[in-house]
Amino acid sequence: MTTEDFSQLAKIYGADIKRWPEEHRPMIGDLATTQFTTMRQILDEELALDALLNQDCIAPASPALLDSIMQSAPQTKLAKHNAYFWQNSHWLNNTFKALGFTGIGLAGALTGMLIVSVMSSHLMVNNNELTVAEMVDFGQDWR
């Protein structure tokens, strides 16, 4: 390898020799024993460009993109069945709604019954407390 070859490779692959094709790397050591300073200058020039290129960093994928890709992926038969069931279960939703209304109605009726029962038992107690004289009208004439 000559310094021209070395310079050519640096202009193609940059200053990081680890990025160079493997077949060229063993020859670099031999050249370095005699041309180290020249090689350093060549690499420094490319290093400046590499440093700038490395400043172009890309932000990671958003969770929304990740979710969207995951949702587009195939699903197991069971998962597909479950997804289909829940997506198409309007009848189930309607049943739950109907049950909800019925439940509210039943609760109202039970509350009403309870109130009536409490009130009437209260009246009964009052009736029991009346004296015989109060309950029976003996008439004025009898006195």
Place this chain on the structure above:
Amino acid sequence: MREQDPDADLLPRIAAGDQAAIRQIVVSKLPRLLALGVRMLNNRAAAEDIAQETFVRLWKQAAQWQSGEAKLDTWLYRVALNLCYDRLRSHAHIAAMQLPDDATQEQIDPTLTPEQRLALSQQGVQINAALSLLPTRQREALVLQYYQELSNIEAANLMGISVDALESLLSRARRNMRALLIEKGVTS
């Protein structure tokens, strides 16, 4: 002898809907596919569309995958690059200089002052803009070999050219990038 594809075992599992395998492939491949798109198109939204479409095609392909034919990485790159080329050919893509988004700024060292962060972020934008001004084949060569860290043989194969032709493109790409960055005042 053909090199064993480390992802080959995941494909039948993906086809069967194994969510762990699907997540594994998305987490490992998405960052590179996204970066490829952003650098090829200089447009993050378009790059996200391309990454998503590449995975949709993978889901469709997974059941018919013939192991031993192509490595998954090579296949993904080929699909994504073709989609990038479609986008570049269409008028929908506008290769305009974009303002740095918040996500890009978050990538920069948080210990820097806001002024330093802004300066670095703007420099990153200038570099991305300079990249977008390169001729498409030079940009593709630089993105695949330098940023995606593919070997020269892999990059040349993906581009359908010889290693010599790839090296010629890389050399011109670096020379042009240097000239563009000097012109933009990013370097002297």
